[in-house]
Amino acid sequence: MSERLELPQGTLDLLILKTLGLGPQHGWAISERVQQISSDVLRIQQGSLYPALHRLQRRGWIAGSWGTSENNRRAKYYELTAAGRRQLEVEETSWRKLAAAVGQVLEAI
Amino acid sequence: MLDDLRYRLRALLRRDDTEEQLDEELRFHYEQEIEKQIESGLSREEAIRRARERFGGLEQVKEECRDARGVRFLENLRQDFHYGLRLLRKSPGFAGLAILTLTLGIGANTAIFSMVNALLLHPYDFRDLDRLVRVWEYRGVDEGFDSRRLAPADAAEFSGSTRIFRSLATYQCRDFNLTVNGAAEPVRGCGISANFFEVLGVSAAMGRTFSAEEDRPGTDAVVVLSHGFWQRRMGGQLSALGSNIPINGRPYTVIGIMPRGFDYPVPMEFWVPLALTPAEKANRADLSLEALARLQPGVGVKQAQAVLAGESLRLEQEYPLTNANRAVLVMLLRKELYSFTLPIFLLLQAAALFVLLLAIANLVNVHFARMIGRQKELALRLALGGTRSRLAQLLICESLELSAISAVVTIAASFWSVRVLRDSISPDWTMWVPGWNAIRVDTTVLAFTVLVAIAAGVIFGLVSVLHAGKLQLNQTLKEGGPGNMTRASNRLRSGFVVAQVMFALTLLVCAGLMIQGFTRLANIYGGFEPASVLKAEITLPEKKYDSDAQVVNFHRELLQRTAALLGVTGVALNSNNPASNVDNPTTLFTVEGSVAQKVSDTPSADVEVASPGYFQVLHIPMLAGRGFTEADTATAPAVVMVSESMAKRFWPEDNALGRRIKLGAFNSDAKWLTVIGIVGDVRQNWWNPPGRPVIYECSVQYPDRGMKLLLRTNSSPEKYGSSLREIVRGLDAEVIVNELGTLEKEVGDSIAIVRVMGMLMGIFGGVALVLSAIGVYGVLAESVAQRKREFGVRVALGARPGDILRQVVLHSLKLTGIGLGLALPLTVVISRAVSHYVFGLVAMNFGVPLFFAGTLLAVGVVAAYLPARRVMGVDPIVALRHE
Numbered sequence: 008m009s010e011r012l013e014l015p016q017g018t019l020d021l022l023i024l025k026t027l028g029l030g031p032q033h034g035w036a037i038s039e040r041v042q043q044i045s046s047d048v049l050r051i052q053q054g055s056l057y058p059a060l061h062r063l064q065r066r067g068w069i070a071g072s073w074g075t076s077e078n079n080r081r082a083k084y085y086e087l088t089a090a091g092r093r094q095l096e097v098e099e100t101s102w103r104k105l106a107a108a109v110g111q112v113l114e115a116i
Numbered sequence: 117m118l119d120d121l122r123y124r125l126r127a128l129l130r131r132d133d134t135e136e137q138l139d140e141e142l143r144f145h146y147e148q149e150i151e152k153q154i155e156s157g158l159s160r161e162e163a164i165r166r167a168r169e170r171f172g173g174l175e176q177v178k179e180e181c182r183d184a185r186g187v188r189f190l191e192n193l194r195q196d197f198h199y200g201l202r203l204l205r206k207s208p209g210f211a212g213l214a215i216l217t218l219t220l221g222i223g224a225n226t227a228i229f230s231m232v233n234a235l236l237l238h239p240y241d242f243r244d245l246d247r248l249v250r251v252w253e254y255r256g257v258d259e260g261f262d263s264r265r266l267a268p269a270d271a272a273e274f275s276g277s278t279r280i281f282r283s284l285a286t287y288q289c290r291d292f293n294l295t296v297n298g299a300a301e302p303v304r305g306c307g308i309s310a311n312f313f314e315v316l317g318v319s320a321a322m323g324r325t326f327s328a329e330e331d332r333p334g335t336d337a338v339v340v341l342s343h344g345f346w347q348r349r350m351g352g353q354l355s356a357l358g359s360n361i362p363i364n365g366r367p368y369t370v371i372g373i374m375p376r377g378f379d380y381p382v383p384m385e386f387w388v389p390l391a392l393t394p395a396e397k398a399n400r401a402d403l404s405l406e407a408l409a410r411l412q413p414g415v416g417v418k419q420a421q422a423v424l425a426g427e428s429l430r431l432e433q434e435y436p437l438t439n440a441n442r443a444v445l446v447m448l449l450r451k452e453l454y455s456f457t458l459p460i461f462l463l464l465q466a467a468a469l470f471v472l473l474l475a476i477a478n479l480v481n482v483h484f485a486r487m488i489g490r491q492k493e494l495a496l497r498l499a500l501g502g503t504r505s506r507l508a509q510l511l512i513c514e515s516l517e518l519s520a521i522s523a524v525v526t527i528a529a530s531f532w533s534v535r536v537l538r539d540s541i542s543p544d545w546t547m548w549v550p551g552w553n554a555i556r557v558d559t560t561v562l563a564f565t566v567l568v569a570i571a572a573g574v575i576f577g578l579v580s581v582l583h584a585g586k587l588q589l590n591q592t593l594k595e596g597g598p599g600n601m602t603r604a605s606n607r608l609r610s611g612f613v614v615a616q617v618m619f620a621l622t623l624l625v626c627a628g629l630m631i632q633g634f635t636r637l638a639n640i641y642g643g644f645e646p647a648s649v650l651k652a653e654i655t656l657p658e659k660k661y662d663s664d665a666q667v668v669n670f671h672r673e674l675l676q677r678t679a680a681l682l683g684v685t686g687v688a689l690n691s692n693n694p695a696s697n698v699d700n701p702t703t704l705f706t707v708e709g710s711v712a713q714k715v716s717d718t719p720s721a722d723v724e725v726a727s728p729g730y731f732q733v734l735h736i737p738m739l740a741g742r743g744f745t746e747a748d749t750a751t752a753p754a755v756v757m758v759s760e761s762m763a764k765r766f767w768p769e770d771n772a773l774g775r776r777i778k779l780g781a782f783n784s785d786a787k788w789l790t791v792i793g794i795v796g797d798v799r800q801n802w803w804n805p806p807g808r809p810v811i812y813e814c815s816v817q818y819p820d821r822g823m824k825l826l827l828r829t830n831s832s833p834e835k836y837g838s839s840l841r842e843i844v845r846g847l848d849a850e851v852i853v854n855e856l857g858t859l860e861k862e863v864g865d866s867i868a869i870v871r872v873m874g875m876l877m878g879i880f881g882g883v884a885l886v887l888s889a890i891g892v893y894g895v896l897a898e899s900v901a902q903r904k905r906e907f908g909v910r911v912a913l914g915a916r917p918g919d920i921l922r923q924v925v926l927h928s929l930k931l932t933g934i935g936l937g938l939a940l941p942l943t944v945v946i947s948r949a950v951s952h953y954v955f956g957l958v959a960m961n962f963g964v965p966l967f968f969a970g971t972l973l974a975v976g977v978v979a980a981y982l983p984a985r986r987v988m989g990v991d992p993i994v995a996l997r998h999e
Binding site: 033034035038039052053054055057058059060061062065073076078080081082083 | 137138140141142144145147148149151152170173176177180181183184185
């Protein structure tokens with residue numbers, strides 16, 4: 008198992024939004040997907056995932072609804088709202104800018 | 117933003133739903149995790165263990181989700197609310213006591229406020245009530261007697277001050293005769309200036325009110341009827357408008373009907389134009405008119421007062437003969453109405469507030485005892501991470517619940533109790549009190565009640581929190597026992613007992629003074645004996661009795677026949693009974709030989725007409741000279757009797773008997789009247805200052821068609837009513853008998869409001885006494901119970917039971933003593949204020965405070981003795997084992 012990183016403050020929301028950008032998902036799938044795509048580097052703790060989902064829902068960026076999972080179980084699916092989509096763009100842009108800037112600084116010195 | 121609100125609302129309102137969904141969501145995640153672990157080849161047990169490990173504390177996740185939902189505070193509140201209710205249900209005794217105590221406290225405030233609200237805040241529903249003022253003059257020579265009237269010529273000058281008054285109306289209430297079926301009947305009416313209704317801002321419900329042209333002699337035969345008169349006497353027919361009614365033997369055309377409930381200045385049958393003659397208008401000598409004005413917008417009472425004072429000074433210089441030493445007063449109508457009673461109401465409201473504070477102090481004390489039992493629970497809550505603010509929230513929630521329930525009980529009961537309060541005084545009297553019938557539970561009263569309840573709940577809760585802060589939690593958990601009072605909380609509770617004793621003493625002293633004041637008020641009419649006297653108003657029709665001789669003959673016949681009734685020991689006639697709520701006509705008079713050469717120096721006196729025998733019938737003492745006799749006829753020398761105060765004031769050195777006076781000022785050409793007798797002072801109405809000069813004229817010499825008949829009987833005066841009516845009917849069927857009743861009831865009614873207030877004060881005082889006794893007992897019982905072991909040891913070591921008893925009683929005396937010591941100076945201040953304001957009836961004295969201080973000390977001793985006794989009966993061995 009490769010080395011795991013702690014998520015920097017504020018990035019969890021971005022990751023959730025980005026993941027949901029691909030389509031509606033339930034909480035478990037979100038955490039699995041992030042883990043998979045990041046090649047197991049990023050692992051979201053349940054303890055922070057669900058409060059984050061509730062917070063995003065309160066802000067109106069995602070909406071929850073009950074559906075049926077792949078193995079025929081009732082599961083709560085989240086999807087991006089229009090506001091969420093806009094928020095995703097904003098956060099993505101600012102993250103890229105931040106990452107680029109940090110990279111530049113690291114390389115220059 | 118809106119989404120946010122909707123989300124929070126849903127989370128709050130559909131809480132169970134939301135919680136269930138969260139549960140399901142997390143369970144799904146957990147099970148998925150287990151399945152994944154099993155798929156990767158682990159055993160089921162191992163998979164579950166891993167999943168749990170990865171998951172962390174389930175409750176913690178949930179709690180964080182709840183936080184994320186943003187409803188944490190309300191959610192907690194909801195929990196506390198349910199928890200509080202559960203606690204209350206579990207200890208119904210405490211809940212019942214708390215609710216009863218709080219209900220008493222809140223209810224007392226609601227009851228008094230319902231009166232304040234109706235009488236002081238909304239006595240009339242006139243437009244812009246706070247711009248209506250009454251204006252009147254004082255004459256310096258009248259020594260503080262205040263008729264609340266002004267001279268017509270002065271009124272005309274004042275109404276010219278348009279800078280301050282938009283309009284000033286004058287009026288004069290009188291008795292009129294209404295001819296019904298050929299018989300004259302006395303009715304209450306009011307002569308008013310044409311702008312009277314305009315000043316009040318009220319217009320006729322039907323028809324119109326007076327024009328300026330109609331306010332002149334000759335064109336003034338028009339009348340505006342009250343709604344009641346129109347309903348009762350004219351059947352509420354529309355045809356009443358334009359019809360004629362005979363008033364004082366002259367046909368008046370009905371031009372308008374006032375709206376229902378309009379009864380300014382007092383309940384009236386009708387209003388007619390004042391229509392003063394030019395001579396009457398020019399009168400500057402007699403204060404004969406009442407005045408009411410509407411202030412210009414932006415003008416305050418003080419400003420109006422200043423302007424009129426200047427005017428008055430100018431008049432004084434211009435007309436020194438009449439206006440010297442005359443002062444003018446402007447007072448808010450609302451204030452004027454209750455200038456006598458306002459201090460009592462404020463006192464009552466303050467007393468009600470004290471009762472509430474006392475109730476809260478008591479509850480806090482009881483609550484403390486409970487808190488000791490709950491100390492472990494609270495300590496545990498804190499140890500498990502409950503914050504102190506969360507704990508405070510819980511405690512305040514509990515107390516708010518109690519006060520909310522009490523408020524509901526109070527409100528439910530108030531609809532009944534406020535009606536009882538309102539109906540506790542005879543409507544014969546309350547009809548004279550503007551706003552009395554409006555005493556009810558309206559939205560203002562409800563809002564007040566809710567506010568008081570919330571305030572009570574918060575205060576109660578905060579004090580509990582204060583106490584909880586003093587809990588020594590580590591100690592409690594370590595000890596593991598039921599927990600002990602810490603020194604700090606013991607001190608706090610003792611402080612409450614001291615405060616309770618203070619409140620109680622203050623309340624009791626106020627109650628005592630009010631009751632004393634009431635008793636004195638009842639004895640104000642002590643100048644005569646109202647018991648066993650029947651009274652009635654006898655009115656002779658003007659047409660039939662147009663000569664004095666006819667009136668005198670009828671009265672003589674009437675007196676003879678009624679005196680012959682079995683069981684009647686005396687009969688008499690009088691123009692106005694004491695305690696009738698109607699003032700006597702006031703007139704200027706001149707003492708023969710007096711040097712006064714100015715009207716302004718001419719004193720005034722009440723004038724009453726009385727028949728021979730009047731003073732004997734009412735048991736008014738004859739102090740000197742003789743009474744009237746049948747020989748004092750119109751042809752005999754004109755004679756008068758005077759009151760004791762009048763004799764003392766105007767003939768201070770020598771005997772008043774044989775001296776002469778005349779009515780009117782120095783230049784009056786009235787007949788000289790010889791003083792033949794001096795009688796004891798009788799106060800006409802409770803609001804009149806004592807010692808007002810009274811001149812009595814003889815009914816044989818100055819007969820009047822409208823007189824009050826008085827029958828002194830051996831017993832049960834009310835039984836003679838029918839015989840009286842029969843006699844009058846036998847004499848002349850057209851003569852009208854009105855206001856039949858006992859004099860005792862009239863006197864009782866007239867001071868009923870003070871009696872009710874005294875009673876309320878008494879109740880408050882009693883409640884205060886009981887509450888403080890419970891408080892003292894509670895604290896001592898608690899501390900004695902805690903020291904059981906100590907006492908046991910001491911007894912085992914040879915202490916005598918008496919020593920312990922003495923110690924406990926001393927402790928109680930110390931607490932009550934401190935409370936009394938702090939309260940006594942306060943009560944002195946309050947008594948002084950009370951004696952100053954409450955009709956000047958209650959003399960400041962130390963007897964009342966000392967008496968109640970003694971009572972409270974006695975209560976303290978008993979409250980200490982009982983628990984001490986109980987402990988002393990315990991075997992030392994048992995007490996020691998008790999731990």
